[in-house]
Amino acid sequence: MTAVPPPAPFAEPGAEPGRTIVDVRNLTLTYQAADHPVYALSDVSLSIAQGDFISLIGPSGCGKTTLMRVIADLEQPTGGTVLVNGMTPEQARLKRAYGYVFQAPALYPWRTVERNVTLPLEIMGIPRGERQTRAREQLERVGLAGFERKFPWQLSGGMQQRVSIARALAFNPDLLLMDEPFGALDEITRDHLNLQLTQLWRRTRKTCVFVTHSIAEAVFLSTRIVVMSPRPGRILDVIDCARDLPPERTLDIRESPEFQRIAHRVREGLMEGHSYDD
Ligand SMILES: Nc1ncnc2c1ncn2[C@@H]1O[C@H](COP(=O)(O)OP(=O)(O)O)[C@@H](O)[C@H]1O
Numbered sequence: 114m115t116a117v118p119p120p121a122p123f124a125e126p127g128a129e130p131g132r133t134i135v136d137v138r139n140l141t142l143t144y145q146a147a148d149h150p151v152y153a154l155s156d157v158s159l160s161i162a163q164g165d166f167i168s169l170i171g172p173s174g175c176g177k178t179t180l181m182r183v184i185a186d187l188e189q190p191t192g193g194t195v196l197v198n199g200m201t202p203e204q205a206r207l208k209r210a211y212g213y214v215f216q217a218p219a220l221y222p223w224r225t226v227e228r229n230v231t232l233p234l235e236i237m238g239i240p241r242g243e244r245q246t247r248a249r250e251q252l253e254r255v256g257l258a259g260f261e262r263k264f265p266w267q268l269s270g271g272m273q274q275r276v277s278i279a280r281a282l283a284f285n286p287d288l289l290l291m292d293e294p295f296g297a298l299d300e301i302t303r304d305h306l307n308l309q310l311t312q313l314w315r316r317t318r319k320t321c322v323f324v325t326h327s328i329a330e331a332v333f334l335s336t337r338i339v340v341m342s343p344r345p346g347r348i349l350d351v352i353d354c355a356r357d358l359p360p361e362r363t364l365d366i367r368e369s370p371e372f373q374r375i376a377h378r379v380r381e382g383l384m385e386g387h388s389y390d391d
């Protein structure tokens with residue numbers, strides 16, 4: 114009898130499921146505002162494994178962006194430690210271990226779509242031909258093949274966000290940080306992009322940290338959801354979605370009882386957190 118071949122690998126070569134990509138320990142951050150300290154994060158500990166899709170959800174001002182900025186070395190913690198791929202955030206930034214997608218697409222209007230995607234590669238000194246190949250690959254991945262020569266203002270908001278995702282993926286980071294990338298989009302566009310993002314994640318198995326205000330979006334996309342309290346942000350609950358939801362997700366899973374149950378638990382967590390008054 115011939116042996117059954119193993120299933121096709123899920124992840125890209127080099128990916129090792131289970132390896133810790135982000136390790137946050139007892140993180141505290143206090144901003145020194147002009148007249149008083151702002152306690153943004155309080156004792157946050159979180160370990161994110163290779164291939165995880167983590168959503169951070171919590172009320173406005175609870176420190177979600179701050180947490181992402183600390184991971185990206187854009188903010189220095191007051192206490193605690195953060196490791197990205199076993200390195201300090203500064204080392205990880207210098208090694209371009211992560212791509213960052215902001216809430217607004219932040220594209221240069223005078224550059225074509227392709228030249229927006231190649232910008233970080235230019236900064237890295239990658240030769241022109243290779244830059245172009247990589248940009249085209251990534252644009253195809255986000256469903257924008259054929260739009261290379263357009264300018265950002267010729268695209269819809271959803272397409273612009275896809276360009277920024279392609280740009281963040283162009284230098285092949287291990288980690289993708291996305292801060293409310295779809296927050297400003299209408300629901301139908303958001304649904305469409307959620308579907309594309311989950312498919313992209315399944316294909317690449319990049320480790321993703323995603324900030325959202327939408328419970329449905331968090332449940333749909335994530336392997337785990339981190340529910341945060343109002344400021345100072347603490348972790349109230351970490352919900353495993355991968356156990357009850359299939360890795361391959363279509364929009365209709367949102368009607369399933371498992372999906373509803375997880376959404377309910379997220380909502381409960383957020384409501385409990387809200388009784389805290391700051
Ligand atoms: N540079 C800063 N100086 C002072 N306070 C800040 C600064 N950045 C953010 N904050 C405050 O820290 C808190 C957390 O902010 P943020 O991380 O942006 O929250 P979120 O992304 O969850 O909405 C908020 O109260 C915000 O006003």
Ligand SMILES: [Mg+2]
Nearest residue numbers: 177178179292
């Ligand atoms: Mg924010």
